[in-house]
Amino acid sequence: AQKITQTQPGMFVQEKEAVTLDCTYDTSDQSYGLFWYKQPSSGEMIFLIYQGSYDEQNATEGRYSLNFQKARKSANLVISASQLGDSAMYFCAMRRLRQGGKLIFGQGTELSVKP
Amino acid sequence: DTGVSQNPRHKITKRGQNVTFRCDPISEHNRLYWYRQTLGQGPEFLTYFQNEAQLEKSRLLSDRFSAERPKGSFSTLEIQRTEQGDSAMYLCASSGTSGNSYNEQFFGPGTRLTVL
Numbered sequence: 001a002q003k004i005t006q007t008q009p010g011m012f013v014q015e016k017e018a019v020t021l022d023c024t025y026d027t028s029d030q031s032y033g034l035f036w037y038k039q040p041s042s043g044e045m046i047f048l049i050y051q052g053s054y055d056e057q058n059a060t061e062g063r064y065s066l067n068f069q070k071a072r073k074s075a076n077l078v079i080s081a082s083q084l085g086d087s088a089m090y091f092c093a094m095r096r097l098r099q100g101g102k103l104i105f106g107q108g109t110e111l112s113v114k115p
Numbered sequence: 116d117t118g119v120s121q122n123p124r125h126k127i128t129k130r131g132q133n134v135t136f137r138c139d140p141i142s143e144h145n146r147l148y149w150y151r152q153t154l155g156q157g158p159e160f161l162t163y164f165q166n167e168a169q170l171e172k173s174r175l176l177s178d179r180f181s182a183e184r185p186k187g188s189f190s191t192l193e194i195q196r197t198e199q200g201d202s203a204m205y206l207c208a209s210s211g212t213s214g215n216s217y218n219e220q221f222f223g224p225g226t227r228l229t230v231l
């Protein structure tokens with residue numbers, strides 16, 4: 001069975017500083033994908049970044065980067081130069097890389113950016 | 116194309132009533148997913164369609180829940196005899212089979228159900 005664990009219920013960061021949100025996963029699959037989504041108070045899930053299990057380089061998307069450590073089964077999200085608009089819930093998720101794979105989500109981390 | 120849409124956005128109902136939600140996916144997407152999210156938790160998978168075929172259902176989807184996608188376009192999720200424990204945000208997502216290899220799921224704004 002697949003499982004995602006996010007151990008930080010809440011995090012605070014000062015505006016313009018970097019922050020790391022932790023995510024560990026468990027799976028017996030060899031081919032899988034790891035995702036991070038942002039959920040503002042409005043409720044919509046916004047895709048941020050993806051990392052494939054066979055990707056050798058860490059994924060980056062603008063201010064977001066994914067610190068992928070396959071041996072440790074961790075996929076931490078790094079947000080650089082935090083902005084007030086980054087305040088939201090962040091969810092780590094994974095799925096098998098086959099047709100129609102459902103997403104398995106962690107419990108989320110609430111990030112608050114302080115001015 | 117404005118993305119995935121869901122209607123209604125909010126639904127308040129009394130215990131024992133039936134409710135139906137609608138999801139319109141991104142037009143070229145052939146995969147459609149339903150998730151449920153309770154307060155303080157991550158979304159949980161409910162069911163998944165590829166075109167009109169319902170290919171997977173979670174054990175969370177009790178007999179009171181039914182989902183359809185009759186023409187492979189929009190989908191409906193019906194809950195019969197609602198219970199207070201059904202109160203949650205119901206999220207719909209869609210994805211395609213072309214383009215990026217990981218077939219990102221695009222989420223709608225959700226339908227928030229409150230059962231009194």
